Amino acid sequence: MSIAEVKINKIAANEIILQQLASSVISGNQSRVKKEINHALHAGIPACTILNEGMIRGMTVLGRMFRDNEVYVPQVIMAAQAMEAGLKILKPFLSEFHLSYRGKVVIGTIQYDIHDLGKNIVGIFLESSGFKVLDLGVDVPTESFVRAVEKERPDLLAICAMMTTTLPYMQEVVEAVRSSPAGKGVKILVGGLPVTPRFARSIGADAYGVDADSGVKQALKLIKKGHIGKKAQVR
Numbered sequence: 001m002s003i004a005e006v007k008i009n010k011i012a013a014n015e016i017i018l019q020q021l022a023s024s025v026i027s028g029n030q031s032r033v034k035k036e037i038n039h040a041l042h043a044g045i046p047a048c049t050i051l052n053e054g055m056i057r058g059m060t061v062l063g064r065m066f067r068d069n070e071v072y073v074p075q076v077i078m079a080a081q082a083m084e085a086g087l088k089i090l091k092p093f094l095s096e097f098h099l100s101y102r103g104k105v106v107i108g109t110i111q112y113d114i115h116d117l118g119k120n121i122v123g124i125f126l127e128s129s130g131f132k133v134l135d136l137g138v139d140v141p142t143e144s145f146v147r148a149v150e151k152e153r154p155d156l157l158a159i160c161a162m163m164t165t166t167l168p169y170m171q172e173v174v175e176a177v178r179s180s181p182a183g184k185g186v187k188i189l190v191g192g193l194p195v196t197p198r199f200a201r202s203i204g205a206d207a208y209g210v211d212a213d214s215g216v217k218q219a220l221k222l223i224k225k226g227h228i229g230k231k232a233q234v235r
């Protein structure tokens with residue numbers, strides 16, 4: 001067998017592993033998800049690829065099935081639990097690079113919204129990029145965001161909203177944080193399924209991230225800008 005053939009076979013074998021992982025997420029089979037993640041890691045598939053092309057791919061398909069009433073809340077809960085179990089295994093591999101300290105982030109899902117998988121992934125990515133992350137959890141009232149900003153004085157506030165119905169609270173948080181004395185210098189990053197760059201701009205957020213990867217890129221940009229701004233003020 002030629003080297004090219006060996007490589008093609010490896011890519012095909014990895015794709016099968018990732019597809020199996022995606023379908024185990026869809027069926028909410030925790031033990032298979034764990035087994036397949038270990039299998040994928042053992043096969044040398046990068047943790048990021050396992051997350052994006054295995055787990056998130058499965059959840060995206062399930063999301064469409066949920067929208068089309070092909071599956072219902074109990075199946076989605078099982079899939080979410082399988083995702084959580086898988087993330088626990090994957091987390092150390094996503095955080096394997098110990099980078100220099102970039103700053104402090106407070107993150108949370110907006111009030112009346114209990115979706116946390118995406119927010120958790122964004123948190124893990126930020127952590128693995130050198131940020132200290134304080135997670136307020138889900139269904140976080142506006143006052144709790146403001147209090148956390150006052151107490152923790154983060155460089156960045158990251159807010160997640162997963163439903164159109166909870167978007168207005170994102171605007172409420174941005175406004176409340178901006179009008180609190182401690183919140184003036186805090187950069188605000190927003191994301192989640194119904195959030196768009198236009199919406200982010202309209203509520204006065206500093207940046208929008210479509211996924212965890214772009215969230216980190218935006219966070220790094222904002223922090224850099226913030227530091228330049230601080231230096232300019234000192235002068």
Ligand code: B12
Pocket residue numbers: 056059060062063064066067073076077080112113114115116117118119121122158159160161162163164165189190191192193194208209210211212213214215216
């Ligand atoms: C899993 C899920 C659930 C689980 C949540 C479990 C959990 N622990 O999170 C359960 C079953 C509990 C649930 C409940 C409900 N859900 Co639901 N749920 C989903 C589903 C299928 C997947 C979401 C998910 O986890 N995706 C996987 C993660 C990895 O992706 P993600 O969340 O999008 O996150 C990525 C990006 O968005 C981004 N991101 C996310 N947050 C942030 C934040 C920042 C700062 C940045 C930069 C980026 C970023 O990066 C992430 C990683 O790449 C979606 C459908 C879908 N297509 O997404 C519906 C969905 C969000 N749910 C929906 C609904 C309606 C509900 C319920 C009302 C259902 C009901 N009848 O009870 C309840 C709401 C409960 C509540 N009060 O919040 C609707 C929302 C519709 C709308 N109005 O906008 C959706 C869109 C389904 C649909 N098509 O109808 N749900």
